[in-house]
Amino acid sequence: MPRRRDPARTRRKLLAAGYREFYRHGFQGGSLKRIVESAGITKGALFHHFAGKKELGYAVLEEFLYPAVKSWWVEPLAASDDPVPVMQSIFGRFRKLLDQEKAEEGYLFNGCPICNYAAEMAPLDDGFRERLDRLYTAWRRAISTALKRGQDAGRVRADIRPADEAAFLVAAFAGTAATGKVTRKAASFHGALRAIDRHLEGLRA
Amino acid sequence: MPRRRDPARTRRKLLAAGYREFYRHGFQGGSLKRIVESAGITKGALFHHFAGKKELGYAVLEEFLYPAVKSWWVEPLAASDDPVPVMQSIFGRFRKLLDQEKAEEGYLFNGCPICNYAAEMAPLDDGFRERLDRLYTAWRRAISTALKRGQDAGRVRADIRPADEAAFLVAAFAGTAATGKVTRKAASFHGALRAIDRHLEGLRA
């Protein structure tokens, strides 16, 4: 069999398999054996591309989840001075995603991958904690600066504190996913999302 | 050394040690060896009182965390037909607790123990998921029925959906703890709590 080489592709497969494995089983519970099997490669390749399990975990965070937050939240918000409808549409997109996803692979089953990482690893490893902090900070900053711009443009209530609201919204999102996966009923998930929507509505000037 | 026996006490110590260990290291990452050492007893005793690691985890959930939710949320809310100030005072008590706690043992460091369990174990084990579901359901029900009573008493806005708000508030609480432990700065934590408070204020009739 004429083996072809494509290190970049191998690395991507590893990253994707690692993402799935850690998403489902947690970082500590995630097994490198399962990761390499699911990626269709071997341990040798894994340890060639990553120094160890932790580094793979870090890479998933930086090269998978960070960009996801950027494209879902940071970029849409950066382009607008009317953040409320933008955020509503983000939550809306997310709602649609919920109904499409296959049973055992999505948010309804596994929650928010970022929040999962945070819940498990933040107290245990500073490498994870710092990377998560950077991610959440960027996320909150995107919201809070957009809210500030919205205030300046007269589209967002002046009497709210953008930083507080940002922290709150990110937390609400994380918590919704975390509690939703327990129930596994889309109804409860959607209920919390409706309340978030109502809250967002209340931010309008 | 004249060993004294006190099975109930032994069981309690085991439960407490298990709680701490799983809180800090997660369930999968938690070590029975450490639990036994920290409780000052032996593996024999542990396996005498509990069938295995999972059963200890279940017991922590049912005998430690469930009662905590009851005394923090369910009972105070059951006694009132004006839930908004009650919930504000609960969050207030929680804020105070935040400032008192020792660095590596509290919410600011380890987040919400229930949410940690949920994030890690809900997708992995139905025993955990069902118990967590019961817990969260009781929590949400306490809030939602109190809100309903508040609406009937004319103290809570009639145009909100109690069930949605309950799901949302529980989620916000969980998420606040989960994201707060990443930053480890009380300021960010308090910011989110202020926003929650503002949201609660908005529920008044």
Added chain:
DNA sequence: CTTGCAACCGACCGCCGGGTATGTAACCCT
């Protein structure tokens, strides 16, 4: 006082985890 059992002890076990050492084949450069 004895008997019986619940409570507990601690050495031991098998397994599976992350990690490594060594080999080999594809690819690149000159």
Added chain:
DNA sequence: AGGGTTACATACCCGGCGGTCGGTTGCAAG
């Protein structure tokens, strides 16, 4: 063409894990 390096594959290692098991001892009932 061929040497060097990168990209893998495979077999192996060791530690720690959850769990077991025979033994001992406090303690209450008869």
